[in-house]
Amino acid sequence: MSRLAPLSGFPEWSPSERIVETHLLDTLREVFALHGFGEIETRAIEPLERLGGEAEASKEVYVLTRRGGDSAEFGLHFDLTVPFARYVEERQGTLQFPFRRFQIQKVWRGERPQEGRFREFYQADIDVVARENLPAHLEAEVAVVMARALAALPLPTARMRMNDRRLVEGFYRGVGISDVAGALRSVDKLGKIGAQGVATELAAQGVSDSAALAILELAKIQSPDASFGQAVVDLWETTPTQGDEQAQSLLAEGINALATLVESVNAAVPGTAIADLSIARGLDYYTGAVYETTLEGHEDLGSVCSGGRYDSLVAGGGFPGVGMSIGVSRLVSRLVSRGMLVATRSVPSAVLVAVIDEDNRGSSDTIASRLRARGIACEVSPTAAKFGKQIQYADRRGIPFVWFPRDGDDGEVGAGHVKDIRSGDQVPADADVWVPPADDLKPRVVRG
């Protein structure tokens, strides 16, 4: 189905595949706006020091130079969070907080390309950012908006797995782990390297066997409701802990927050949220809820929508927020390469207006204008070939209807006949009145 992009990692779609992508993007825009998120768009480039400078992780950054001779100071953004943080910082005096924004743009990462992992791809992000205090209910709201956005698309069922950083940090510290971030980065690889691999990494970090065992047990806990809390408490009680009261209260806070989160999301979009204590997310800067989302039957694709709550969007501190991001191109790639979603046709035109002869092209143009005035996309035949040829042309383009104008002399220019070239049915029609069946008005995106 999908044509292999000739430049690995830089997907390009056929016209009909692009209709699928556009449908996804438009649906996301619509759902985000319905929930009061406004769109912003940022420039594609950022100063290199904002993109990680010389650090190891920044190896994936595409650095820009100009033939003319500028030295390299800028790179292409690799996500939409870095530019969003700058945007908020620059405009903090004029934006209204909590600031609710969505942003749908391409990002670039110089990773080794593989299936579903691109070097250029669309991300669709929503974030709510406060100036000082971010109410906890926004952690549920952002997940609900994303769950509704995914549900509005013709996709397999989305399962949103959630955890809470306070729960994890309280537990980890309670069992004596000092480098919580390091341990989290290992646990984040659970799906890739398995429990044994994670245990090996943890041992290398100096984590005791009993602590490693405990946090691997913690990662097994999941429930689609608040019941995970009791399981955590049970595990805590059978695990040797340090009696760190601060850790214990952090754990309790996290359990309560996650229970509320999962139940709120499931109340709004039933069957979506699962408390899953294996969810780690690699990034250090999350401080509350973290989310990952898989599509049923497509777990191999990894998370298609992830995010979390953070205490400071900007480097200097302040601007706590919560956000999630959909990897749109990865989704589109899976959907079109497996033929799961297809466009009903590859062109916008519902009608090809035939041309009797070149002297009468003006009549065909007039008919087309009248159809367009009523929102019916159409095109006029490029040549005045025999009608059979013009029908063939419509058929090759995938245009469902051909309009035959009446010959110049006899009567109103808008009157004619319209033929459904799939069924062969032909009826008299008036260009100011006729409409195609609703299903044929525009290309639609349907399950393949």
Place this chain on the structure above:
Amino acid sequence: MSRLAPLSGFPEWSPSERIVETHLLDTLREVFALHGFGEIETRAIEPLERLGGEAEASKEVYVLTRRGGDSAEFGLHFDLTVPFARYVEERQGTLQFPFRRFQIQKVWRGERPQEGRFREFYQADIDVVARENLPAHLEAEVAVVMARALAALPLPTARMRMNDRRLVEGFYRGVGISDVAGALRSVDKLGKIGAQGVATELAAQGVSDSAALAILELAKIQSPDASFGQAVVDLWETTPTQGDEQAQSLLAEGINALATLVESVNAAVPGTAIADLSIARGLDYYTGAVYETTLEGHEDLGSVCSGGRYDSLVAGGGFPGVGMSIGVSRLVSRLVSRGMLVATRSVPSAVLVAVIDEDNRGSSDTIASRLRARGIACEVSPTAAKFGKQIQYADRRGIPFVWFPRDGDDGEVGAGHVKDIRSGDQVPADADVWVPPADDLKPRVVRG
């Protein structure tokens, strides 16, 4: 109005300015699709050799390297024609011709930034490309589609100035100019360097004084109809020519084509087209119609929509086509910086649903869901502050309506009151029935 972008040449809009830009982009998409143009999108990068290699003109290209170490082989595209040509070349076996496509993407040029000249900007292109023969009427059609797209936007009147390369080449060759492309490049600077400047450049190219005088006279001819033809013939007859019959027949062919073009476009979109023999367009590859478009009262902005007909889209030859391109960001910049277009509000939400207290947040969420189910964008108050504070919050965000839920105990959750905070009017309302006035449903873009 418009906040100065902190990185010169890389414009970023405020949320309300972005609404203006989105309105323009959505309108263009809609008009293009109504005329049977399908959308494609290409990757942002191209191999350097396709971007002009080491040539002088390619100094504006942004070259990409990866921290990881790839050598520089790719650059950011500087227009949408180069990637479109590659797309057509790669997919010639599957595309249907004439292929009608539109493409709206950002492009990058490392030019010295100045007002209305950006380093990152949106272009919106339409092209029709044939495999072998491109009928002349498509030169009119493309201009008509662009004229209608511009007319669909709340812009000053657009004037589309047109010329024909055959007319120019016939005339130039007739008066003895051998380097037609060189002379054209000079005439293209008429607006910038004036007739005297052009004459000096032509003399430097070895063009005789009488020939220079003649082509400067030719550039003065314009008419909104076919009458320019007689003026050209008159000039030709009073100018010493070489008696080159081929040149003369090219001239005649060009005059006829341009007359048909101008009259066809004006028949479809009255008052749009002007034959203007000063229109040169710098690019060598045009072979028929060439177009430039100015907005009345904003001639200083230069051409906002330009293009032409070409014999071969791809380097190897073949694929004749005709296309035009709108410089969208330049337009948006002018419109927002002068306050000519403004959004009626900066957020999508028509309604802020107030929250009585945190225990009743669920009722407010339910009301919001019911409004959204009927397409009414809304958000729930982030805090359960006093209603006065919640109204203030809506006011600061520019949300026109505040919904007050009825207190939990007495009656249906969807019932409540809705207040227009601009007028202060408050009415009882049902979340399954109430609709805002049509003008308030979504942010609209209006003349400032």
